[in-house]
Amino acid sequence: MTFDPTTKVSELAAGGPALFFPDPPAPVTFNFDQGLAAEETFPLEDFKTLMSDVIDRDGGLALEYISMDYDRDADQITYLPTYIELMLGNTALREEVATWIGESQGVSGLTADNFILCSGSVQAIALAVNALVNPGEGVLVEKATFPYAMRFMHMRDADVRTVDIDEHGLDPASLRARLEEFKRDGVVPKLLYVIPTFQLPTCVVMPEERRREVLAIAEEYDIVVLEDAIYSDLRYSGDPVPSLLSLDTSGRVIQSHGFSKVLAPALRIGWIAASTPLINALASVRQDLGVSQWMCRMMVDFMQQGKLDPHIEKANAVYRRKRDIAVAAVREHCGDLVSFDVPDGGFYLWLQIAENVDWEKAQHEAAMAGVFCRPGEKFLGEDAGRGYLRLAYSHAPDHEIARGIKALGEAIVANAH
Ligand SMILES: Cc1ncc(COP(=O)(O)O)c(C=O)c1O
Incomplete structure (x- = not known):
């Protein structure tokens, strides 16, 4: 008898969301999808030293x-x-x-x-x-x-x-x-x-x-x-x-x-x-x-x-810079086709696309240009989320933030009536 694993899955697991989102239609060049801490802030040297110090000091007890x-x-x-x-x-x-x-x-x-x-x-x-x-x-x-x-x-x-x-x-x-x-x-x-x-x-x-x-x-x-x-x-x-x-x-x-x-x-x-x-x-x-x-x-x-508080202070300076780059780029490239409030912190810009933009087409064109953001539907459901976009600027290198938002803006402008 052939074994069909899908028949063995519990209702709980079968009722869950798909584990993998559909792949974007083109390779991702500008990843604004996940809210990730910036690699450049990771305290690599401290962690390297402390991890081995712990083993040297505590041996197997660690x-x-x-x-x-x-x-x-x-x-x-x-x-x-x-x-x-x-x-x-x-x-x-x-x-x-x-x-x-x-x-x-x-x-x-x-x-x-x-x-x-x-x-x-x-x-x-x-x-x-x-x-x-x-x-x-x-x-x-x-x-x-x-x-x-x-x-x-x-x-x-x-x-x-x-x-x-x-x-x-x-x-x-x-x-x-x-x-x-x-x-x-x-x-x-x-x-x-x-x-x-x-x-x-x-x-x-x-x-x-x-x-x-x-x-x-x-x-x-x-x-x-x-x-x-x-x-x-x-x-x-x-x-x-x-x-x-x-x-x-x-x-x-x-x-x-x-x-x-x-x-x-x-x-x-x-x-x-x-x-x-x-x-x-x-x-x-x-x-x-x-x-x-x-x-x-x-x-x-x-x-x-x-080390924790000074680290957070340094990291916040990095994110402040990234936020300012992202805000300036959205203003420059999306103009009044996108509205948003400048956040005082966190990792995201929450953008609302103007109604005179064919967002479906613009979204596809942005994705084809390698821009990957998280659509509002993921947070608000299919209807209420349409036309919203979460842009995570926290992880991308500075120059990619500017270039990626430029590509996003071009797709939006090209599909505005
Ligand atoms: C609102 C919120 N809460 C909690 C988490 C979970 O973070 P972690 O499990 O890494 O602490 C996340 C991660 O993205 C988040 O966005």
Whole structure:
């Protein structure tokens, strides 16, 4: 009997999105598709030194599942009470991250017990959804949001509904309306997932007053707020706005964050900060035996040597330059056929193409010229997303940003009526 693997796939897997997007119609020359940290910012020399320093100092202990120490006098491995690291990740790094988040966001009282380290913040988001949401319960997300987070919610069979956003982020009136809808429909509201600072894909920032309003509504309807802070340190202009975590007084905000955007995604270190009972809930739905001890030990050294904040400052100077190049190029080559707000941070320009442009044709011509962007449909769905475009300028070399946007602009201008 021939084996047909497609008949063996679970409904969950079969119902998922296609793993690979259709290939662009021509080779990609200008890649503005993914929101990647710029390679030129990676601290290669520091990482090279620190990784081997960790091995020189800690030997094989750096390559274990959990922290162990070696008592040289007794010639014996000391097993610290660290089995918890299988669930929460390296304790020393949790301590460092607690200090960093506490200081950078002005949150007092955070300790290692308020953190679970994960394989990127995306795993932390998945754990949060599994730990908090029962099938059928209500989850709210911004109208345009991070597709991977949505997928976890759908996999959990949550009742996922969208909240409107404007140039100041999530709209509190729409949030309240959706919560009332849940009430009317007999759905238990559980979680709001929101990216308040440099929102994906729009890069807008929610002002402090609105944050307080959102938290008051969360309080009123007794829901948990999952704040995705992955882009929040990538600020190139304007004043910082307090995080939801720092404004929270009741312990209902949990915050996902990580090193992927400010340092390097290959570390695969992200986390969630939350009250200890919620961290324990996340730990109880985790079965992957933790994060890399080697990478964590290296990051402990990186942070203890005071390298993280200066690194972010240097990286932000690079991204500020790239943003300015991208903004100038869009203005020069797209004119009033494209409208957008200049973001104060993050990795993207969120562009709206004018209605008098035959966007389908322009998009094809831009792709044929090697320009690869992420269409609005990927975030907003087929209808609402048409005519929007997310352009990630963070990874491309400076000269390619300018040349790629010129090619995009030529395709747009050629198809305007
Ligand atoms: C909004 C948002 N959240 C989370 C992530 C996940 O990042 P990581 O898992 O590398 O921490 C991304 C990555 O693109 C993102 O855009």
